[in-house]
Amino acid sequence: MSVRRARVLAACAFLTTASSAAANADDCRLQRIASFDFTDNGTVAMPVSIEGTTLPMAIDTGAEVSAVDPVVAGNLHLIERPIRQGAMYNAKGEQFTYVAVLHSLGIGEMHANDVKLLVWPSRMSRDGRIAGVLGADLLRQFDVDIDFGAHKLTLFSQDHCPGKVVYWPAGNVAVVPMHVVNSGHNVLPAILDGHEIDALLDTGTTFSLLSMESARNIFGLTPNSPDMTKTGEIGAVQTAVYRHTFKSLGLEGLAIANPTFYIWDNLMKYSMTQAPHTGSRLSSANESGGVTDLTLGLRELCHLHVYIAYKEQKLYITPASTPAAVSIGGTAAAPTTAVAAH
Secondary structure, eight states, X not given: OXXXXXXXXXXXXXXXXXXXXXXXOOSSOOOEEEEEEOOSSSSOEEEEEETTEEEEEEEOTTOSSOEEOHHHHHHTTOEEEEOOSSXXXXXXXXXXXXXXXXXXXXXXXXXXXXXXXXXXXXXXXXTSOOOEEEOHHHHTTSEEEEETTTTEEEEEOSOSOXXXXXXXXXXXXXXXXXXXXXXXXXXXXXXXXXXXXXEEEOTTOSSEEEEHHHHHHHHOOOTTSTTOEEEEEETTTTEEEEEEEOXXXXXXXXXXXXXXXXXXXXXXXXXXXXXXXXXXXXXXXXXXXXXXXXXXXXXXXXXXXXXXXXXXXXXXXXXXXXXXXXXXXXXXEOOOOEEEEO
């Protein structure tokens, strides 16, 4: 995001507090900041204290900036100030107009004062079960460990020996180099059906996504291809959405068989007001709305144990001991892919 983010958010106060508490590491042991269980509801969420009230917030590596639900902001009587510089939008094309000023924000034992979060333009979930999102602006100050098999989310200090992070029983470990761009997004190399392609790791999106442009140019797929299934339409101009199952997705020695991607024209590249709602990713008016044409969502990630080392710019991935089912619309969806490390 190039919309003067530092002038809009001041989450660094929290991150400084959290980091300083674990800055005295003198060995290779991981230092746990906080650990929580999460449930199968299509969202990886953890309890966060806002003004002394504990509420569930989604962990969203695809969101550049952390945000709070507008009803939650009102119920907690948060101070809201208009955004006067720049224009920011969510993936639905709705513009952010306010930022909330928090006196207190806490994750586990870590607390901070005077933290600013964007106020989401509309309800973040229909049933109000999500109070906000913790985006890359906060997450990138930690190591983020997500064990989808055990439904466990853990934040670790970044003060440890490089590469000494796989604390769980594991055979082969895929060590995937990633590039943390200015927005905080994790861009990693992937191989989809033999083709090299950059991928975005997005824990805020249920399904994995692929742009129609890449589907056509790289894989020769068109809406008329026999193995393209139309699933519906999205956006103000009713853009058609298709589903396609590929043969294999590779991540540095780890293979996911039969990954399924949802495909459509990426309208974010052309019109923010016509952008599809696929998650909580944020974008500025002068950006493309994403950093890659391929997005890995929870439907594929649920087979994995993923350790995101932001400081090292590496992912440590193993198959989950018990692959989790992702619940979509309140209905549990069994995994459709298999994972193998080699």
